[in-house]
Amino acid sequence: MERIMMAHGSGGRVSHELIQALFQKHLGNMYLDQMNDATVLPGNDNIAVTTDSFVISPLFFRGGNIGKLAVCGTVNDLAVSGAIPQFLTLALILEEGLPIRDLEEIIESVAQTADQAGVKVVCGDTKVVERGNADKIFINTTGIGYITNRLVGPKYIQPGDEILITGTIGDHGIAILSEREGLEFQTPVLSDCAPLNRLIDDFYLPGVKCMRDPTRGGVATTLNELAQQAGVSMILEEEKLPLLPSVQGACGMLGLEPLYLANEGKALVIAAAEVAEEVLSKMKEHPLGRFAAKIGRVEDGKPGLVLLDTPLGGKRIVGMLEGEHLPRIC
Amino acid sequence: MCLAIPAKVISMDGSIAKVDMMGNERIVSIDLVPEVQIGEFVLIHAGFAIEIIDDEIAQETEKLWLEVADSYEEE
Amino acid sequence: MKKNEELRAKADAYRAEIQDLAQRPYNIMEVCGTHTVAIAKNALRDLLPDTIHLISGPGCPVCVTDNSDIDRFLYLAAQPNVITATFGDMIRVPGTKKDLQTLRAEGADVRIVYSTQDALELARHNPGKEVVFLGIGFETTVPTVAVSIKTAQKENIANYSVLSMHKVVPPVLRFLAEDKEIMVDAFLDPGHVCAVIGIEPIKFMAEKYGKPGVVTGFEALDILEAIAMLLRQRKEGRSEIEIQYNRVVKAKGNPHAQLIMNQVFEPVDASWRGIGLISQSGLGIREEYSQWDAIRKFSLPVFHSKETPGCRCGDVLKGLIYPTQCPLFAKHCTPMKPVGPCMVSSEGSCAAYYRYLQGSVK
Numbered sequence: 001m002e003r004i005m006m007a008h009g010s011g012g013r014v015s016h017e018l019i020q021a022l023f024q025k026h027l028g029n030m031y032l033d034q035m036n037d038a039t040v041l042p043g044n045d046n047i048a049v050t051t052d053s054f055v056i057s058p059l060f061f062r063g064g065n066i067g068k069l070a071v072c073g074t075v076n077d078l079a080v081s082g083a084i085p086q087f088l089t090l091a092l093i094l095e096e097g098l099p100i101r102d103l104e105e106i107i108e109s110v111a112q113t114a115d116q117a118g119v120k121v122v123c124g125d126t127k128v129v130e131r132g133n134a135d136k137i138f139i140n141t142t143g144i145g146y147i148t149n150r151l152v153g154p155k156y157i158q159p160g161d162e163i164l165i166t167g168t169i170g171d172h173g174i175a176i177l178s179e180r181e182g183l184e185f186q187t188p189v190l191s192d193c194a195p196l197n198r199l200i201d202d203f204y205l206p207g208v209k210c211m212r213d214p215t216r217g218g219v220a221t222t223l224n225e226l227a228q229q230a231g232v233s234m235i236l237e238e239e240k241l242p243l244l245p246s247v248q249g250a251c252g253m254l255g256l257e258p259l260y261l262a263n264e265g266k267a268l269v270i271a272a273a274e275v276a277e278e279v280l281s282k283m284k285e286h287p288l289g290r291f292a293a294k295i296g297r298v299e300d301g302k303p304g305l306v307l308l309d310t311p312l313g314g315k316r317i318v319g320m321l322e323g324e325h326l327p328r329i330c
Numbered sequence: 331m332c333l334a335i336p337a338k339v340i341s342m343d344g345s346i347a348k349v350d351m352m353g354n355e356r357i358v359s360i361d362l363v364p365e366v367q368i369g370e371f372v373l374i375h376a377g378f379a380i381e382i383i384d385d386e387i388a389q390e391t392e393k394l395w396l397e398v399a400d401s402y403e404e405e
Numbered sequence: 406m407k408k409n410e411e412l413r414a415k416a417d418a419y420r421a422e423i424q425d426l427a428q429r430p431y432n433i434m435e436v437c438g439t440h441t442v443a444i445a446k447n448a449l450r451d452l453l454p455d456t457i458h459l460i461s462g463p464g465c466p467v468c469v470t471d472n473s474d475i476d477r478f479l480y481l482a483a484q485p486n487v488i489t490a491t492f493g494d495m496i497r498v499p500g501t502k503k504d505l506q507t508l509r510a511e512g513a514d515v516r517i518v519y520s521t522q523d524a525l526e527l528a529r530h531n532p533g534k535e536v537v538f539l540g541i542g543f544e545t546t547v548p549t550v551a552v553s554i555k556t557a558q559k560e561n562i563a564n565y566s567v568l569s570m571h572k573v574v575p576p577v578l579r580f581l582a583e584d585k586e587i588m589v590d591a592f593l594d595p596g597h598v599c600a601v602i603g604i605e606p607i608k609f610m611a612e613k614y615g616k617p618g619v620v621t622g623f624e625a626l627d628i629l630e631a632i633a634m635l636l637r638q639r640k641e642g643r644s645e646i647e648i649q650y651n652r653v654v655k656a657k658g659n660p661h662a663q664l665i666m667n668q669v670f671e672p673v674d675a676s677w678r679g680i681g682l683i684s685q686s687g688l689g690i691r692e693e694y695s696q697w698d699a700i701r702k703f704s705l706p707v708f709h710s711k712e713t714p715g716c717r718c719g720d721v722l723k724g725l726i727y728p729t730q731c732p733l734f735a736k737h738c739t740p741m742k743p744v745g746p747c748m749v750s751s752e753g754s755c756a757a758y759y760r761y762l763q764g765s766v767k
Binding site for chain 3: 002003004005006007013014183239254255310311312313314315316317319322
């Protein structure tokens with residue numbers, strides 16, 4: 001492929017190939033190569049750092065806007081890495097003509113969400129480009145957090161561990177799609193966009209081995225990454241997946257699979273079997289974890305393989321997202 | 331792609347109708363099922379209602395979905 | 406959940422019956438791509454005895470589109486002032502040199518639409534441009550395209566046209582029944598095609614060729630029930646077209662949709678990928694609607710593209726080999742770097758096998 005295509009930004013297999021073929025090739029080092037959501041840097045006190053850019057259409061959607069998303073995305077990357085999020089940077093690229101009213105609403109959301117997550121915006125940058133050279137507003141946030149004694153990461157995952165998720169899957173993906181040009185439909189589904197650090201503080205116990213937020217590419221892609229990194233196989237139970245009927249209905253309508261839809265306020269948690277029940281009940285006590293569920297387990301199978309048990313007793317593969325996740329029609 | 335979810339007609343205006351699919355509402359064309367009535371269930375394909383669905387079975391399906399929906403709303 | 410327990414109880418009953426009736430091998434072809442996906446996604450092969458062979462047929466509209474047709478729409482999409490409106494599945498289908506997503510990255514105006522209504526809307530909003538809808542699909546989709554052409558006529562939308570690559574199911578069924586290589590005993594007939602055309606046009610399969618069929622819905626349970634129904638026919642020595650999916654499909658189909666389809670389209674000979682020319686198996690736009698026919702409007706040349714070397718999509722579409730038996734499968738041909746359309750389309754047999762099975766489960 002000679003040019004960047006939309007699929008390169010999908011978070012699926014093509015994105016991974018781009019990362020390996022270009023970024024790791026030229027920039028690889030002991031920190032980057034860990035390929036985690038956030039990287040732990042050495043110093044007097046260990047800190048974790050992560051960065052993320054936000055380009056989304058529409059800017060305002062059911063359950064949030066790009067400002068809220070820009071805080072949640074970065075806070076969540078730190079939180080699932082076992083860090084306590086502390087500081088954010090905020091860089092804006094604005095398109096000429098963006099209504100100040102919209103910008104203010106977005107920044108108010110940044111403030112509210114940062115407050116909710118207990119993080120401070122400590123520096124920022126603004127650039128304006130000519131009309132047509134950006135889509136209204138692009139945001140980059142970099143997050144800095146303090147490292148805790150939470151030892152989490154794919155390397156701790158072992159066969160026998162349980163796979164938990166903190167709530168219903170695919171809500172964000174459907175909320176966004178419902179407002180996409182040409183696809184408009186009215187849905188009761190709200191984006192799940194939320195900072196997860198307080199929830200994680202509540203349910204974390206030693207024995208929680210790995211956490212990830214299944215954003216682009218969805219639960220399927222994230223579990224594939226983890227299974228590869230940990231060299232284990234995983235098995236999901238289809239009927240245990242928490243799924244709003246309205247999300248299922250929208251998926252049926254559009255020919256999409258919930259396992260590949262983005263989430264912005266959910267954590268996948270791999271926990272030792274001995275603590276899984278306790279972690280689950282703590283999740284359920286938190287408003288963001290009401291519909292948490294145990295959805296599968298880690299097995300000693302073919303490394304990298306993610307399988308799913310269907311309700312009728314069959315088994316199938318759950319692969320990574322291939323290219324863009326497009327609604328299919330014909 | 332053959333989608334098989336029943337959609338309930340909730341309002342009509344000429345050759346278009348608003349349908350409900352488990353809480354999601356969208357506008358579809360009813361050019362191909364001109365005899366359809368409000369409250370009936372239709373099969374949607376590429377933005378068109380292409381056939382009317384047996385009422386009894388569709389209502390049964392709807393009831394099952396509503397039960398699941400309740401379990402999420404009521405915890 | 407109660408729902409799943411009821412589902413399992415019903416499924417177990419069908420499975421027991423199938424087990425009982427399938428002492429001898431039985432080759433069943435699912436004609437429709439959505440059935441292929443449903444079978445793979447629900448892992449139905451795990452639930453059936455080894456004597457039941459489910460064979461995927463030529464029922465994914467993207468997959469059966471000939472390379473010459475693909476090269477033709479790619480040629481059109483690259484023309485200045487043209488907006489190509491297409492269903493999402495066509496975006497990655499490779500032609501001889503390129504595909505639509507590459508053209509789009511190079512600057513061509515390619516839009517994904519979800520309905521012909523959206524394509525018409527594009528035409529209304531871009532009066533200075535030519536909007537061409539890529540007409541792919543069987544009898545389920547064709548009436549929706551016919552409506553768009555009739556609407557364009559009524560509203561006098563001159564910058565809209567359709568490149569019709571539509572195909573119809575009965576002639577390809579006849580081809581499958583007549584081909585000596587293909588060993589299919591019975592068919593799961595396409596639920597939504599039959600919702601439109603009814604069962605009259607496919608009855609010859611059972612009556613003339615002795616190939617029974619059951620018009621089948623798309624849930625796991627529908628497919629299990631349909632297989633049980635076919636086995637009952639074998640046991641009782643019947644050869645009929647029955648309807649399992651009777652909550653949607655009526656014996657006479659949807660006469661109104663048939664009428665609109667026949668007003669706008671007429672049968673033409675068509676090339677099917679991997680299969681070749683089948684007489685009267687395609688649909689062209691009738692003379693009186695020629696103003697909205699992209700082939701006439703742009704005087705499109707006929708392409709004579711070769712099939713991709715090594716690609717065995719044709720044998721897959723005829724049910725002669727399983728996708729995993731193609732030497733390119735999952736090695737040189739993956740959904741992201743597809744060689745043939747059976748791997749591109751989400752309904753394609755190869756993509757379904759790649760995505761849900763990869764040959765590694767069993």
